[in-house]
Amino acid sequence: MTTSSHDALFKALSDPTRRAIFETLCSGGEQTVGGLTAQFHISQPAVSKHLAVLKQAGLALDRHEGRQTHYSAQLQALSPLLDWTHQMKRFWESRFDDLEDLLKRMDQ
Numbered sequence: 001m002t003t004s005s006h007d008a009l010f011k012a013l014s015d016p017t018r019r020a021i022f023e024t025l026c027s028g029g030e031q032t033v034g035g036l037t038a039q040f041h042i043s044q045p046a047v048s049k050h051l052a053v054l055k056q057a058g059l060a061l062d063r064h065e066g067r068q069t070h071y072s073a074q075l076q077a078l079s080p081l082l083d084w085t086h087q088m089k090r091f092w093e094s095r096f097d098d099l100e101d102l103l104k105r106m107d108q
Contacts, residue, residue: 005058006080012057013081017042018050022059025073032068 013019017040024039025031033051037044051071054060058077063070 006084008057009059009077009080012053012059015050015053017046018053021047021050022054022073025054025060025071026075030063030070030072032070034068036071 013022021036021040024036031039033044033047036051037047040047051060051062055062055071059074060071061074063072
C-alpha cells in the first residue's frame with residue numbers, strides 16, 4: 001500500500017460521521033444509501049459523499065441491484081492501520097524501556 005492510500009485510509013476514518021457509517025456497515029452488514037440516510041438523519045447526497053470517500057479508501061464496496069446500490073464494509077482494508085498501530089506500539093514500548101533503564105541508572 002502506498003503513502004497516498006495510507007493517507008486516504010486515515011482521512012476516511014478521521015471524520016466521525018464516516019467512521020459511524022463504516023461501523024454501521026461492519027456491524028449491520030450490507031446497507032443501501034436510503035437505509036443509511038434514514039439512520040444518520042443527514043441528506044442522501046451527504047451519505048453518498050461519505051460512501052464515496054470510504055469506497056476510495058477501500059473501506060467500502062458497492063453492489064448494484066436494480067436502481068439501488070448496496071454498500072458493505074471491507075474489513076481487510078484496515079490492515080495497513082493495524083500494521084501502523086503495531087509499529088507505533090513497538091516504537092513507544094522501546095522508548096519506554098529506554099526511559100526505564102535511564103531512570104534506573106539515575107537512581108543508582
